[in-house]
Amino acid sequence: MSTTARTLISDADLRRRHGKLVYRLGFAGMAILFVLIFVFPLYWMFVSAVKTPVELAQPTPTLIPHEWHFETFLVAWQKLEIGHFMLNTALYAVGGWLIQLTVDVAAAYALSKLRPLFGNVILAAMLASLMLPAAALLVPAYLTVANVPIIGVNLLNTPWALWLPAAANAFNVYILKRFFDQIPNDLLDSASIDGAGRFRMLWNIVLPLSRPVLAVVSIFAIIASWKDFLWPLLVLQDPQSQTISVALSRLSFASYVTQNEMFAGLALASIPLIVVFLIFQRSILSGLSAGALKG
Structure with missing residues (x-):
């Protein structure tokens, strides 16, 4: 037919x-x-x-x-200290990527292969958090990093104020879980018979097979950290610890910075993301499509 x-x-x-x-x-x-x-x-x-x-x-x-x-x-590179603030942003992006990848991979692996009790309920609760507007979470998240419960530590003006709130990303967990679901359980059972533990199966089998989707999650994490503005504006009040987007916003009101210099600073700040997209655009599309179909 x-x-x-x-x-x-x-x-x-x-x-x-x-x-x-x-x-x-x-x-x-x-x-x-x-x-x-x-x-x-x-x-x-x-x-x-x-x-x-x-x-x-x-x-x-x-x-x-x-x-x-x-x-x-x-002139903009020197006057606006673009190099210093780009280095700050790169540090925050790389650290956030490592922590987010660790947490999201662990959560997706547990939901996909370990099958915990009430796993579907936990996944549904994670996905339900995507329905909440980001602005609704600003106040509770800020109060949390300003005075971490139980230990009572103030994380403002530290990288942890950016890293910890972004550690668990429901969208990335869902993408990783869908990809992990495609890995045959017979392959993991064979490794288990040979004496491999849960962590060894994750490290030696699941992660090597998941390179396309790991690349996509990594790119998403780095880009989101680099271009984020509102949250770093709230938690990084020290001018020397600010990201490039927050620093440029602050310097735009400085009387010694001309309009063309500010445009030059914005252009320099956007170059890394443009380069990342041009290099990895094919990896992004292939990684997303890899987890779209079952089997």
Whole structure:
């Protein structure tokens, strides 16, 4: 029994005299529109960085600068201490990635292969937390890191204020669990017969087979930590310990920073994430699709 895919334009329309031409023009127009929507803000940010403050202040904006001042990037790097704040952000991102990966892998492995009592209820409660708006959790999370229950430690202005609240990510746990479910239990049973314990099966069998989804979770964790703004703004009150996004927001009100220097700082801060996406975009898509189908 043959099946035909349902599309917006049927094969009969495409076979008409002008059908294929209209289809291609419409497709090209939509592609150009989406490119402009997503790429134009980046273009405007980089172009504004190489303009002069006088040109930026003109009432009529210019798409192409009259003069190109690339030295603004070097001035912004030094004046705004971009290197220092990028190093802070990289430290927070790498530490948060390690802690989040450890916690999420352990939780997903337990729910998928260890089958704890009320495991489905625990998973449902984790997924239900995704329905809550992030703003609703700010106050209880802040009170928790300001005075950790039982031990009474203040974690403000420390990396742990960023690492611990992000350690358990329900979305990542769900993705990892779906992937772990595809690993045959017979493979783990064979390893158990050979004397492998639960941790050894995780380390030697499950994790090597899960490299695609681990890469996706890692990229998500690093990108989320790098671009986060509101939570670091609340818990990192010391200017020298702030992330790049919080520092640029604070320096935007400084009288000694010009508009083109601020645009240059924003452009420099966005380069690492753009590079990460361009390098790992294929890994992101393949890792997500790897856990989408059963079997």
